[in-house]
Amino acid sequence: MLTKATEVLRDYFGYDSFRTGQEQVIESVLQGKDTLCVMPTGGGKSLCYQVPALVMEGTVLVISPLISLMKDQVDALKEAGISAAYINSTMTSEEYHETMEATIRGEYRLLYIAPERLDSPSFTNRLQLMNVPIVAIDEAHCISQWGHDFRPSYRNIRKMVSLFHEKPVVLALTATATPAVREDICTQLKINEENTVVTGFERENLTFSVIKGQDREKFVIDYVKKNEGEAGIIYAATRKAVDHLYDVLSKRGVPVGKYHAGLSDITRQEGQEQFLNDETSVMIATNAFGMGIDKSNIRYVIHYQMPRNMESYYQEAGRAGRDGLKSDCTLLFSSQDVQTQRFLIDQSLDETRIPMELQKLQSMVDYCHTEACLQKFIIQYFGEENVSDCGRCANCTDTRESLDVTEDVQKVLSCVIRMGQRFGKTMIAQVLTGSRNKKVKDFGFDKLTTYGILKGRSAKDVSDFIEFIISENYLGVEHGQFPIIYVAEAGKDVLMGKQKVFRKVSVVTKQITVDNPLFEKLRDLRRQLAQDAGVPPFVVFSDKSLHDMVSRMPTTEEAFLEVNGVGLTKLERYGEPFLKEIQAYQKETVSTS
Incomplete structure (x- = not known):
């Protein structure tokens, strides 16, 4: 059966071999073993149930909480010549009944459903009329109360599986699961822990960086402008920050969209479609966006504010480079982010989950402050041991010049003490820069010896400098109703001249891809064909496929079939226009050379 699976992979999906872990998972499923598959975002989990769906008889049932993923995957399967459908809340009653009847007749190889459907006895009764060889459970961490996105409906899955006359194979899939979560998934779904396939959490095509104490807005503007035309997501923690960044980039002519829960369903849907179809290149969003977005050509993800836990961060950052091409993941950290996330945790969770979430938040803060390898920190968090440095992340490759800023740090620390260690960053910056603000005068801070001691610098610049000092743990922040800054133990050594402080020069934004005229022509062609087919461009071909075409320059159908991601259906549908x-490009190049 594994030989048949390899043929399916080549003929339908255009790949010659399975990625790490895929073959092991598929073999386990084809042998009838309930299996847990843990692969990082972009690792190719969907093929682990899509390929068996074409090898086994019947309809594979895929449980996913993500409406957008259902649509993207069904579109992509149809483009590859595979019959598939979904059932979710966007459908009319008539569409729902038609799809159910067609599934019972065996017309689909895969059927995607939301877990909430399992709350309905009438629906689960209809499922028993279907021939279901596999139940694939996407985002399986949602079944665990120890996970970062627990959903009660997932607890109905085990009961639903038991209703079938012939028990289907259970395949649970997730990208982000600590050892405790993996154990809980196996317990809840009665999967033998020996049948767990963990491929490793490292994403070798991603470069991670954390930037502290810099002007975040300026960084984003510079980065987006330098990478115009490349698809990127910018995540922010609050709707207010999303709206602000959207306005900032829109005014500068960037084709940008936004997505958060405060927008209407229609507005969110339109924004998402425009991003998927490459009509806008940048999406600014809260964490409400992106779950299950199958867009493969996202070249960068920027976190404008720190997320609340490592699971969310790695899942969101992992939406970059799903096609395997090099991509950037940047987190812009400010100490205020801790206060923001603490507020959101208090507002959104029941009290029993808060201590666990605060522990996860602290791990995220530790990540932002580590000077060790960033990729190593992440994968150790998910339970991998004996991990080497990645050699790619900003910490591994940092060669920036360090400047001695001890004297300026001493000035800031001294000012904080003279102000009584009971004020926030804005007031401290105003005193240091000699502001004539009424509050500064009312408190008598214009009489302090540290008043105006950094008056040659802007208040914004000094605020960023204070952020840097906080990130180095010389200043601490007490997160009450208002963040109060105080001198930490390490800061006292600086004040007494026992410790010098060095600051690296600012991180400079970079262009992440090299311009290539043929790639741009193929990208334009892909966009036109996608519009004609009514699907997102990445469904036609991934960026990786386009780059492979540029490299191979195929001129025959046989050569085109060798391109990464080109199967028989794609050759038949798109081979002629791309060839x-x-x-034409080759002729043009010859005539101008």
Whole structure:
């Protein structure tokens, strides 16, 4: 059966071999073993149930909480010549009944459903009329109360599986699961822990960086402008921050969209479709966006504010580079982010979950402050041991010049003490820069010896400098109703001249891809064909496929079939226009050389 699976992989999906872990998972499923598959975002989990769906008889049932993923995957399967459908809340009653009847007749190889459907006895009764060889459970961490996104409906899955006359194979899949969560998934679904496949959490094509104590807005503007035309997501923790960044980039002519829970369903849907179809290149969003977005050509993810836990961060950052091409993941840290996330945790969770979430938040803060390898920190968090440095992240490759800023740090620390260690960053910056603000005068701070001691610098610059000092743990922040800054133990050594402080020069934004005229022509062609087919461009071909075409320059159907991601259906559907474009480019290049 594994030989048949390899043929399916090549003929339908255009790949010659399985990625790490895929073959092991598929073999386990085909042998009838309930299996847990843990692969990082972009690792190719969906093929672990899509390939068996074409090898086994019947309809594979895929349980997913993500409406957008259902649509993207069904679109992609149809483009590859595979019959698939979904049932979710966007459908009319008539569409729902038609899809159910067609599934019972065996017309689909895969059927995607939301877990909430399992709350309905009438629905689960209809399921028993279907031939279901596999139940694939996506985002399986949602079944665990120790996970970061627990959903009660997932607890109905085990009961639903028991209703079938012939028990289907259970395949649970997740990208982000600590050892405790993996154990809980196996317990809840009665999966033998020996049948767990963990491929490793490292994403070798991603470069991670954390930037502290810099002007975040300026960084984002510079980065987006330098990478115009490349698809990127910018995550922010609050709707207010999303709206602000959207306005900032829109005014600068960037084709940008926004997505958060405060927008209407229609507005969110339109924004998402425009991003998927490459009509906008940048999406600014809260964490409400992106779950299950299958867009493969996202070249960068920027976190404008720190997320609340490592699971969310790695899942969101992992939406970059799903096609395997090099991509950037940047987190812009400010100490205020801790206060923001603490507020959101208090507001959104029941009291029993708060201590666990605060522990997860602290791990995220530790990540932002570590000077060790960032990728190593992440994968150790998920339970991998004996991990080497990645050699790619900003911490591993940092060669920036360090400047001695001890004297300026002493000035800030001294000012904090003279102000009584009971004020926030804004007031401290105003005193240091000699502001004539009424509050400064009312408190008598204009009489302090440290008043105006940094008057040659802007208040914004001094605020960023205070952020840097906080990130180095010389200043601490007491997170009450208002954040209060105080001198930490390490800061006292600086004041007494026992410790010098060095600051690296600011991180400079970079262009992440090299311009290539043929790639741009193929990208334009892909966009046109996608519009004609009514699907997102990445469903036609991934960026990786386009880059492989540029590298191989195929001029025959046989050569085109060798391109990464080109199967028989894609060759038949799109081979001719792409071959013509490549041949025209070759002629043009010869005539101008």
